[in-house]
Amino acid sequence: MSRHVGIVGVGQTHHSRRRTDVSQAGLVREAVDRALADAKLTIDEIDSIVVATGPVLFGAVNMPEKWVIDACGGRMKPVVRITSGGGTGLAGALAAYYQIAGGQHERVLVVAYDKLSEGALQYSISTLYDPFWGREFAVGIMGFSAAYWRARMDILGHTEEAAAMVSVKNHTNALKNPYAHVKKAITVDDVMKSRPLAWPIKLLDVPPISDGAAAIVLSSEKMAAKSTDRPAWILGIGYFCEADNAAARSMLVSEPLALAARRIYRAAGITNPRRQFDVVEVQEPYTCFELSYYESLGLCAPGEAAALIASGATQIDGDIPVNPSGGCMGANPIGAAGLVRLIEAAAQVMGKAGEHQIPNAKLALAQSGGGWANLRGVAVVSA
Amino acid sequence: MLQAPDSYPIDRPPLKSTLSMPYTLTPGRAAGVFLAETKNRRLVGSRCGSSGLVCVPAQDFCPSSGGADMELVAAPHTGAITGFTQTRAGIIATIRIDGADFDFVHRIVGAEFAALKVGMRVEAVWAQTPTQSIMDIEGFRPAPDAPVGTIEPLGEAAEPLPMKPYHMDLHYEHAFGPFYGRMFDEIGTNRRLMGVRSTHIDGALLPPREVDDISYTKTGTWVTVPDTGTVRAMSVIHLEFKGQKEPPPYIYAEIQLDGAVTRLIHSIKGIDMSRASELVKPGTRVRAVWSDARTGSLSDISHFQPIPDDVEPTST
Numbered sequence: 001m002s003r004h005v006g007i008v009g010v011g012q013t014h015h016s017r018r019r020t021d022v023s024q025a026g027l028v029r030e031a032v033d034r035a036l037a038d039a040k041l042t043i044d045e046i047d048s049i050v051v052a053t054g055p056v057l058f059g060a061v062n063m064p065e066k067w068v069i070d071a072c073g074g075r076m077k078p079v080v081r082i083t084s085g086g087g088t089g090l091a092g093a094l095a096a097y098y099q100i101a102g103g104q105h106e107r108v109l110v111v112a113y114d115k116l117s118e119g120a121l122q123y124s125i126s127t128l129y130d131p132f133w134g135r136e137f138a139v140g141i142m143g144f145s146a147a148y149w150r151a152r153m154d155i156l157g158h159t160e161e162a163a164a165m166v167s168v169k170n171h172t173n174a175l176k177n178p179y180a181h182v183k184k185a186i187t188v189d190d191v192m193k194s195r196p197l198a199w200p201i202k203l204l205d206v207p208p209i210s211d212g213a214a215a216i217v218l219s220s221e222k223m224a225a226k227s228t229d230r231p232a233w234i235l236g237i238g239y240f241c242e243a244d245n246a247a248a249r250s251m252l253v254s255e256p257l258a259l260a261a262r263r264i265y266r267a268a269g270i271t272n273p274r275r276q277f278d279v280v281e282v283q284e285p286y287t288c289f290e291l292s293y294y295e296s297l298g299l300c301a302p303g304e305a306a307a308l309i310a311s312g313a314t315q316i317d318g319d320i321p322v323n324p325s326g327g328c329m330g331a332n333p334i335g336a337a338g339l340v341r342l343i344e345a346a347a348q349v350m351g352k353a354g355e356h357q358i359p360n361a362k363l364a365l366a367q368s369g370g371g372w373a374n375l376r377g378v379a380v381v382s383a
Numbered sequence: 384m385l386q387a388p389d390s391y392p393i394d395r396p397p398l399k400s401t402l403s404m405p406y407t408l409t410p411g412r413a414a415g416v417f418l419a420e421t422k423n424r425r426l427v428g429s430r431c432g433s434s435g436l437v438c439v440p441a442q443d444f445c446p447s448s449g450g451a452d453m454e455l456v457a458a459p460h461t462g463a464i465t466g467f468t469q470t471r472a473g474i475i476a477t478i479r480i481d482g483a484d485f486d487f488v489h490r491i492v493g494a495e496f497a498a499l500k501v502g503m504r505v506e507a508v509w510a511q512t513p514t515q516s517i518m519d520i521e522g523f524r525p526a527p528d529a530p531v532g533t534i535e536p537l538g539e540a541a542e543p544l545p546m547k548p549y550h551m552d553l554h555y556e557h558a559f560g561p562f563y564g565r566m567f568d569e570i571g572t573n574r575r576l577m578g579v580r581s582t583h584i585d586g587a588l589l590p591p592r593e594v595d596d597i598s599y600t601k602t603g604t605w606v607t608v609p610d611t612g613t614v615r616a617m618s619v620i621h622l623e624f625k626g627q628k629e630p631p632p633y634i635y636a637e638i639q640l641d642g643a644v645t646r647l648i649h650s651i652k653g654i655d656m657s658r659a660s661e662l663v664k665p666g667t668r669v670r671a672v673w674s675d676a677r678t679g680s681l682s683d684i685s686h687f688q689p690i691p692d693d694v695e696p697t698s699t
Contacts, residue, residue, distance in 0.1 A: 020545035023411030026443055029451060043449065060406045060549060070444035119406050123626035131400050131557050132567070133590045134648040136628050136682055139620050143635040144648075146618030151665050198635065199619040199660055243596035247584050247644035251616055251637075 009039020174326025415543025459532020
């Protein structure tokens with residue numbers, strides 16, 4: 001029987017397009033200091049540390065956990081690095097969760113970051129393709145993401161207009177998020193007329209490129225009270241994968257995400273996600289993914305995502321708000337983005353999400369993923 | 384049981400690949416001031432407010448306490464060797480600057496390896512032309528009579544260097560292995576696209592592989608697939624980015640070759656690109672246009688091109 005694990009402290013940097021005042025290590029420290037302060041703990045009270053970052057090609061430092069040890073307080077503690085592309089942050093939290101649930105440690109700090117201003121992003125991401133098979137035609141993850149969206153358009157009705165509504169919703173929500181750096185009120189028309197980058201993906205379907213870090217403190221039930229009387233309890237967390245080039249790989253539904261959701265919902269007692277969740281945070285690398293996730297996460301049936309966004313249900317005042325923080329549209333430090341989603345979900349059920357707090361939120365869902373859309377995970381947190 | 388694939392050994396040299404990555408790295412406050420001050424021939428260190436220990440070069444976080452309250456200080460240009468080794472790039476040593484509590488690595492100049500000893504006194508030799516890097520110190524040379532320096536207050540200092548250009552060229556040699564080797568050999572030599580089948584799948588897996596991903600069973604016979612197929616997904620690329628192989632606009636497409644159960648990524652051309660999104664869509668039939676080059680890679684196919692009025696074969 002695994003032990004209960006709660007999130008007892010969260011922190012993130014004020015994300016930005018480029019931070020020239022801090023190194024990657026300095027960015028890490030800011031988030032760690034904020035999470036420890038939030039958890040009312042010192043680094044001495046942390047048993048173990050998980051460092052989570054995106055591909056090392058983003059930042060030119062191999063084995064970056066070595067570089068940031070002094071910055072994250074890892075000296076003479078267990079330290080591991082977890083990396084899983086865009087899903088890095090959630091995968092890092094999962095590693096920390098296992099350490100506590102399995103009884104190994106009482107309190108674990110997770111810090112996730114990327115300083116994307118420093119490298120050539122699409123070029124770096126293109127190296128996740130097989131060097132023999134496909135890399136020469138890769139356009140980061142944007143090329144395949146746009147192509148898959150095009151496939152869903154005909155069959156599932158994920159129109160450009162529906163995706164534009166996602167962009168408008170998330171941009172509007174980001175205006176209320178103090179940590180977001182893109183603060184721009186836009187309209188559906190602005191999105192539709194924005195410059196195509198990888199059609200159907202247009203400029204305003206794409207989140208920014210950001211420098212940022214995020215950190216959380218996970219705690220066992222026994223030690224949680226010192227930090228807060230209202231932890232965000234993790235009712236379930238999982239991360240699933242599908243093969244790269246398997247036969248008949250679906251472009252219509254994210255099978256690993258649907259599987260992760262099914263398994264974790266069962267663990268968390270979720271039978272009707274749309275009705276039960278008070279709030280959802282998804283990591284949308286492009287607007288089209290948010291539409292797809294509505295379906296994979298069971299917030300609506302396949303083919304109903306466009307109607308769901310159009311109905312207003314996923315707006316901040318709707319019955320199933322998605323990304324009240326603004327999601328990745330407000331800030332997108334890739335390695336940290338998954339952890340930021342978990343932090344935002346946790347902050348909602350801890351009642352400290354600030355201006356974008358959903359009143360009385362008790363149960364929240366966070367989603368994150370990486371790779372060639374083939375690694376996907378979810379976490380369910382509860383007050 | 385199907386026979387193991389006929390993966391006769393193919394003497395293919397490895398695929399050479401170079402990633403040429405540009406960066407703009409931010410050193411942060413302490414290292415940034417260090418790099419900004421080397422042109423003034425000053426060595427900047429940092430003293431931790433909680434441990435009292437001094438790092439040279441300056442660091443933002445104390446290696447001992449992890450403290451962040453670092454006061455920047457001026458360090459002397461002298462110190463002692465704490466360890467050394469001979470490399471092809473010269474003699475490399477760990478050096479403890481006078482008054483510092485931690486070592487750093489640099490080069491020893493103007494000395495024979497045999498004459499070096501741990502504890503030997505050294506002093507910095509400054510490069511003629513500053514480049515705002517640690518190599519503004521050319522190295523350290525023996526200075527047996529140099530007096531022991533002390534850590535002093537920094538006084539007025541330059542603003543930290545906000546960004547530093549950096550570059551990595553990473554060279555790889557990827558082994559083909561028997562499956563990729565056979566496939567690319569067939570592409571280069573016979574202009575033939577080949578995949579493998581497994582007992583569980585009624586179609587060809589491309590790229591070919593030893594084990595089927597879904598059933599975890601060994602794949603069986605090799606099969607040839609035609610160079611025609613159906614577009615399953617596409618995008619019109621307008622984005623320009625570093626490392627791109629061809630100038631936009633072009634079509635990124637995932638194509639299912641006839642008889643294959645996997646998709647191939649390639650580009651589609653030979654159409655009016657201003658109408659790309661209406662001319663090419665999921666379901667569009669395409670044919671490979673081979674290039675004159677025979678490199679034994681996917682780029683031996685120049686691109687794919689729509690086949691007007693063609694329909695997808697109903698059985699594979």
